[in-house]
Structures are given as structure tokens and as C-alpha cells.
Amino acid sequence: MNILDTLFFLVKNMIPYMIPLTIVALGGMFSERSGIVNIALEGIMVFGASFGIFYIYFLPNLFPPQITLLIALVIALISGMVFSLLHAYASINLKANQTISGTALNLFALAFHDFMARLITPNAVEGVRFENAFRIVKVPLLGDIPLIGDLLFKDVYITTYLGIVILIVASFVLYKTRFGLRLRACGEHPQAADSVGIKVNRMRYAGVLISGALAGLGGLVLVVPSTVEYTGTVSGYGFLALAVLIFGQWKPTKIFLAAAFFGLMQVIANSSGLSFFTALGINKYFYQIVPFLTTLIVLTFTSSKSAAPKAAGEPYDPGKR
Amino acid sequence: MKAFLAKPTVQKIVAALLSIFFGLIFGFLILLVASLLREKASYPFDAFYTIFTGGLRYTGLRGFGIILRFISPILLTGLSVGFAFKTGLFNIGASGQFVAGGFTAAYIAIKWTFIPLEYLWIVALLGAVLVGGIVGMISGLLKAYRNVNEVISSIMLNYIAMITVSNLISVIKDANNPSRTQPPLARIPTLGLDKIFGSNTADMGIFIAIAVALLIYVVLEKTTFGYELKACGYNRNAARYAGINDRLGITLSMTIAGALSGLGGALVYISAITKVFDSLLVLAPEGFDGISVALLGMSNPLGIIFSASFIAILKGAGPSLARSGFNDEVVKIMTAVIIYASAFSLIFREKLGALINRKGTKS
Structure with a gap:
């Protein structure tokens, strides 16, 4: 395998990781930009993916594969949104500690998946097997374009395109709409936003619900291409998405680039057996810790000039000026 | 009594007990639902009892x-x-x-x-x-x-x-x-x-x-x-x-x-x-x-x-629950609900404080 092939392999294989990371980190962005820290992204991913997978498990052949996947994605999105209501209610209405509420959601989602899976699987096990018929071998015409066709239009999932659409829509909403401006205001200075008539609590609900929807969706987007038996874990991707959010400085385009970086690290971690990498003669252990170690190193050099929304994590207190 | 309830420590403990109470209620509901849906898991009361005593499956000092x-x-x-x-x-x-x-x-x-x-x-x-x-x-x-x-x-x-x-x-x-x-x-x-x-x-x-x-x-x-x-x-x-x-x-x-x-x-x-x-x-x-x-x-x-x-x-x-057809995730769900409820302890305490003060003014 020469360097060009290796490069192509890396880029091709990082897509299934970077797309869900982008989607979930964008979700986290909406929540934090509205002023609510959402540490529950991990749990919401698990929760959304669970319901999406349950649908695929029960009704795999009711519709053509791509329609089935789309329905499952919608189900994941809605269930993530509903689940995130719990976080919104606790942190907005009850002014609870957002970290505690988020942790509770994380604990709940993992246990709830196991509980549900045992109810529905014949042998009462945690793993839910599903038929993955969703891979598109080749998109007609577009797949014939050299290089780009191989990269983006062969062996892909519709979720790849969905992720790109979400990225574009998210940047548009955040920067070019009245809603986006108001949302950002609530995360920076809610009292000022309130003084010009913006309903802070309503905007924060919107932020958390969008994050729930995207995290639920992102959970399924991560799970579908990567396994055929979902065991109720997204292996820390929700927390990695938080790291992507910080590394991406709470801005959509930078989040996308950050997700690409983490996707690349994940692929390198998985590719220690590749001839190009074995030739380097580095211990397998190093590849295993690469995604986590690079996260630490990257954050060490990018966190000091934090662009975090000023009011993120603080309950809104109208009396405070 | 009023002075006792007005102590922050007492209010905190009451709030924690309330959280536990909510968690237990929710856990019991989960057990009930599961017992309706799965035939193997048909003894919710037995399971609920096990949650408190299951750790003590060896009776007496051994269990302790x-x-x-x-x-x-x-x-x-x-x-x-x-x-x-x-x-x-x-x-x-x-x-x-x-x-x-x-x-x-x-x-x-x-x-x-x-x-x-x-x-x-x-x-x-x-x-x-x-x-x-x-x-x-x-x-x-x-x-x-x-x-x-x-x-x-x-x-x-x-x-x-x-x-x-x-x-x-x-x-x-x-x-x-x-x-x-x-x-x-x-x-x-x-x-x-x-x-x-x-x-x-x-x-x-x-x-x-x-x-x-x-x-x-x-x-x-x-x-x-x-x-x-x-x-x-x-x-x-x-x-x-x-x-x-x-x-x-x-x-x-x-x-x-x-x-x-x-x-x-x-x-x-x-x-x-x-x-x-x-x-x-x-x-x-x-x-x-x-x-x-x-x-x-x-x-x-x-x-x-x-x-x-x-x-x-x-x-x-957890391990003993299997006897009644449930698994330890019921316990995990209960814990999660307790934590979620404990995030409200501030509100609990405010409400409790308001209640005590109102009672105080009436009498």
C-alpha cells in the first residue's frame, strides 16, 4: 500500500466517525450557545440509537431499506428530543445543577437500554441484532466521478449526506436567522436578552431540544454503519463530541474540522495492522490510546483562549444584572 | 420542631430521602411494567423485596x-x-x-x-x-x-x-x-x-x-x-x-x-x-x-x-434479582432516578422552607 492509497483509505474510513461526531457536537453547540451545558449527550445518543434500532429490529422489511433507515433516524431524533426534555426541565425550570441532571440522564439511558433490550429479545440479552441493508454500493452517475466518486458516492450511507446537510443548516440557523441571534444572546448575557423582550427560558428549551434531537440522531448515525449488534453503548462518543465542541470553539465550521481530526485519529487507532503503519514499527498500545491522548494534547493547546458562551452552565436568574 | 426542620442539615437529609423515595417508586413501576410484559419476570413484589434484602442473601453476619x-x-x-x-x-x-x-x-x-x-x-x-x-x-x-x-x-x-x-x-x-x-x-x-x-x-x-x-x-x-x-x-x-x-x-x-x-x-x-x-x-x-x-x-x-x-x-x-426474572439494570435505573431527583434538592429545600415558614405564621 503506497502513501496515496493509505491516505485515501484514511479519509474514506474516517467518514463514519466524523459525521456522527459533527452532528452530536452541533447539537451540543445549540445547547451551550443557549446557556445550558449538556453533559448528557452520551446518554441521549444511547437513548436515540436504542429506539431507532428497536424499530429496525421489529420492522426491518416493511419498507425499502433506505426508507426504513430514514424512519429509524426520525424515531431516534424524536426520542432523543423527548429524553432531553428531562434535562431541559431540570436545568431551566428547576434551576438544578446541570452536571448532575446530565449525569443522571447518562446513567439512566445505559440502564434503560439494557432493560428494554432484555424485554424484547428472545433470549433476554442486552445486544439487539439487526440486519444492515442500508449501505449504498454506488450512487448512479455521481459514483463514476474519479476519486470524489470513490470517496463520497460509493459504499456510503445516506447519513453521510444528512450530516453535511445538518452542518449547512446549523451554520445558517445560528448566524443568519433571528432565532440564531436570540439563542446566542441567551448564552452570552441572558439578562440583556431578557431586557429586550427575548423569552430566555423558551430559547433555552429550544437549544436543549435541538441538542437532544441531534444527539439522538447522531447516536443512530454512529451505530448503524459500525455494528450489527447494538449493545447500548456509544463508547464515549458523546463525551468526545463535547471535546470536539470545545476544540471547535463553539463554531459550526470549526466543529466540522475538529470532528474530521478526531475521526482521523480514530481511524489511525483502528488501522495499526495496516502495512503502512506496521512498517513504522510502533507498539499496538500507542494506536489504542491515540484518540484519547490526542484529545488531551489538542485541548491543552486550544483551551486557554476559550470561546465558551459566557452564561453557559448558569441557571438564569432575572434578578441578577 | 420548627427549629429542627429549619436547620439546613435536616432539610438536606429530608431532600435526599425524598430523592430516594422517588427513585424507589419509579423502580417499582418499572418492575410492574416488566412483570406485565415478560412472563419470566412475574414477581414484582418479590423483586422489590429482593432489592433491599438481596445483598443479604446469606442471612445474618455473612450477608453483612x-x-x-x-x-x-x-x-x-x-x-x-x-x-x-x-x-x-x-x-x-x-x-x-x-x-x-x-x-x-x-x-x-x-x-x-x-x-x-x-x-x-x-x-x-x-x-x-x-x-x-x-x-x-x-x-x-x-x-x-x-x-x-x-x-x-x-x-x-x-x-x-x-x-x-x-x-x-x-x-x-x-x-x-x-x-x-x-x-x-x-x-x-x-x-x-x-x-x-x-x-x-x-x-x-x-x-x-x-x-x-x-x-x-x-x-x-x-x-x-x-x-x-x-x-x-x-x-x-x-x-x-x-x-x-x-x-x-x-x-x-x-x-x-x-x-x-x-x-x-x-x-x-x-x-x-x-x-x-x-x-x-x-x-x-x-x-x-x-x-x-x-x-x-x-x-x-x-x-x-x-x-x-x-x-x-x-x-x-443485583445478582439475586435474576431469581425473580429481573436483572441489575432495574437497580441502575433506580439509582439514575434518585440522582435526577437529587438534582432538585435545591427546589425541595426551598419548598420545605416556605412550608415551614407558612405554618409558623399561622400558629
Whole structure:
């Protein structure tokens, strides 16, 4: 395998990781930009993916594969949104500690998946097997374009395109709409936003619900291409998405680039057996810790000039000026 | 009576009990739903009873001894998370610090045979404290000097510690099963507890854990050092203005938190129970139990002694639940609901305070 092939392999294989990371980190962005820290992204991913997978498990052949996947994605999105209501209610209405509420959601989602899976699987096990018929071998015409066709239009999932659409829509909403401006205001200075008539609590609900929807969706987007038996874990991707959010400085385009970086690290971690990498003669252990170690190193050099929304994590207190 | 209820401590305890109450109700509902949907799981009342008594499946002292061995590790990870909470930090990395400490203890208790066997366990405990502290210190330094969110850094360290330990197993591997470590040569003394409670149960670890809890209480509540650490947590800038070295404070807080979790690991891996490391890549659940314990105990070391016991009883019930056709995720769901409800403790307390005052004016 020469360097060009290796490069192509890396880029091709990082897509299934970077797309869900982008989607979930964008979700986290909406929540934090509205002023609510959402540490529950991990749990919401698990929760959304669970319901999406349950649908695929029960009704795999009711519709053509791509329609089935789309329905499952919608189900994941809605269930993530509903689940995130719990976080919104606790942190907005009850002014609870957002970290505690988020942790509770994380604990709940993992246990709830196991509980549900045992109810529905014949042998009462945690793993839910599903038929993955969703891979598109080749998109007609577009797949014939050299290089780009191989990269983006062969062996892909519709979720790849969905992720790109979400990225574009998210940047548009955040920067070019009245809603986006108001949302950002609530995360920076809610009292000022309130003084010009913006309903802070309503905007924060919107932020958390969008994050729930995207995290639920992102959970399924991560799970579908990567396994055929979902065991109720997204292996820390929700927390990695938080790291992507910080590394991406709470801005959509930078989040996308950050997700690409983490996707690349994940692929390198998985590719220690590749001839190009074995030739380097580095211990397998190093590849295993690469995604986590690079996260630490990257954050060490990018966190000091934090662009975090000023009011993120603080309950809104109208009396405070 | 009114004066009694108006005390903040009493209100906190009432709020915690209310959270537990909500968790139990929800857990019972879950059991009811499950019993309707699955024929194997048809005894919700039996299961609910098991949750409280299941940990005591060996009646009498034997059962009590088994609960004790579940308490000590999560008491220490709970203290670790709670200590960090008190100083304004969220130590979600207890799991990584726990395995790092536990592995160090196991390594010392197997390899450092140049130390007399009767003192080896003490050295192993100290080694665990040191290595756990170093893992915690990394998060602390990154937070203090580079403004790295301690939640993210400690989660990354969880995975790094887990993978590192899994790769180091070969250093002290069992000759018969290379994917596992050997049992330690030296163990924590049982002080005759094994005779009282039956074999393979409690050892001196429980006393160490409780002693450490009392020590942490004194440090946090009765010393200038503890006050300074808490001040950094309340308001870092105000603390600096008052002449406190906030960077040192944050670093030390995370170091101490890490050391506590590391000690917790040692209490498991060189204890009377023969638990060894295997190469499976699973994050140590004790670290995450520590979060539940700390939140339920409201980060107060004395509260944590009780919440650790409570969570240990629930955890102990997990395996016995299978008898009624349920699994331990019911217990996990209950714990999650208790934590969620405990996030409302502020509202509970406000409502309780308002209620008391209204009653007061009427009479």
C-alpha cells in the first residue's frame, strides 16, 4: 500500500466517525450557545440509537431499506428530543445543577437500554441484532466521478449526506436567522436578552431540544454503519463530541474540522495492522490510546483562549444584572 | 420542631430521602411494567423485596460481611468525587484513577518481594495513593494552567488508564491464564473479620475507608487548607483576590481526589476477595458508582458513608434479582432516578422552607 492509497483509505474510513461526531457536537453547540451545558449527550445518543434500532429490529422489511433507515433516524431524533426534555426541565425550570441532571440522564439511558433490550429479545440479552441493508454500493452517475466518486458516492450511507446537510443548516440557523441571534444572546448575557423582550427560558428549551434531537440522531448515525449488534453503548462518543465542541470553539465550521481530526485519529487507532503503519514499527498500545491522548494534547493547546458562551452552565436568574 | 426542620442539615437529609423515595417508586413501576410484559419476570413484589434484602442473601453476619466489602471501594470513589465537588470540580475520572491505583497495588503486592511480606500491603496502598493521585493531578494541572475542562480530560484519562492497565497485565500475568493477573502475595489484614463474617468477605479496608472519610471531613470543614480549596471552588477569582493560590488549589484538589480513588482501587485488588485484572476493555464501574454515592451524600463525607452503604446494598441485590426474572439494570435505573431527583434538592429545600415558614405564621 503506497502513501496515496493509505491516505485515501484514511479519509474514506474516517467518514463514519466524523459525521456522527459533527452532528452530536452541533447539537451540543445549540445547547451551550443557549446557556445550558449538556453533559448528557452520551446518554441521549444511547437513548436515540436504542429506539431507532428497536424499530429496525421489529420492522426491518416493511419498507425499502433506505426508507426504513430514514424512519429509524426520525424515531431516534424524536426520542432523543423527548429524553432531553428531562434535562431541559431540570436545568431551566428547576434551576438544578446541570452536571448532575446530565449525569443522571447518562446513567439512566445505559440502564434503560439494557432493560428494554432484555424485554424484547428472545433470549433476554442486552445486544439487539439487526440486519444492515442500508449501505449504498454506488450512487448512479455521481459514483463514476474519479476519486470524489470513490470517496463520497460509493459504499456510503445516506447519513453521510444528512450530516453535511445538518452542518449547512446549523451554520445558517445560528448566524443568519433571528432565532440564531436570540439563542446566542441567551448564552452570552441572558439578562440583556431578557431586557429586550427575548423569552430566555423558551430559547433555552429550544437549544436543549435541538441538542437532544441531534444527539439522538447522531447516536443512530454512529451505530448503524459500525455494528450489527447494538449493545447500548456509544463508547464515549458523546463525551468526545463535547471535546470536539470545545476544540471547535463553539463554531459550526470549526466543529466540522475538529470532528474530521478526531475521526482521523480514530481511524489511525483502528488501522495499526495496516502495512503502512506496521512498517513504522510502533507498539499496538500507542494506536489504542491515540484518540484519547490526542484529545488531551489538542485541548491543552486550544483551551486557554476559550470561546465558551459566557452564561453557559448558569441557571438564569432575572434578578441578577 | 420548627427549629429542627429549619436547620439546613435536616432539610438536606429530608431532600435526599425524598430523592430516594422517588427513585424507589419509579423502580417499582418499572418492575410492574416488566412483570406485565415478560412472563419470566412475574414477581414484582418479590423483586422489590429482593432489592433491599438481596445483598443479604446469606442471612445474618455473612450477608453483612458481603455488603461491607461492596461499601469500601465505592465509599472511597464517592469521597473522591465528593471532595472534587466541594472544591467546584467534577471528577468523572474516578474510574481511571481507581484502576490505576488498583493495578499499582496489585503490582507492588506481587513484584516488590524485597519488602517484608507483613509490610508489603502498606507499601501497596501507598503506591496506589501515589499513582491515583498522579492521574488526578494531570486533570488538575490541565485545568489550573491550561483551562482544560476537567470533565473532558478526566474522561480521556479513564480510557487511557483502562487501555494502559490492559496492556500492562502481561507484566504480572497469571501463568495459567495469560489474560489475567496473578493474585497478590500480600493482602490487607482481615483483623479476624473473616472469622466473624465468614470467609471471603470483609477486611480492614472498611475501617480504612471510614477513617479516610472522617479525615476528609476534618480537612474540609475544620482546616484553613480545606477552606481555601472550597473558596477556589466557589469563586476562583475571589479566592485569588483573597490571596489564595487558586492554581495550586485546583491542582491539589484533583490530586487528592485521584489519590482517594486510587486507594479505593487498592482496597479491591489486594483485599480478601480474590479479584484480579483481566484484559477486557471495560471502564471500572466503581468510579461511576462514586458519582452516584457523592451526589446522594451531597458531597458531605459523613453523608457519603451512608450513601455508600445504601448504594452498596442496592448493588449487592443485583445478582439475586435474576431469581425473580429481573436483572441489575432495574437497580441502575433506580439509582439514575434518585440522582435526577437529587438534582432538585435545591427546589425541595426551598419548598420545605416556605412550608415551614407558612405554618409558623399561622400558629
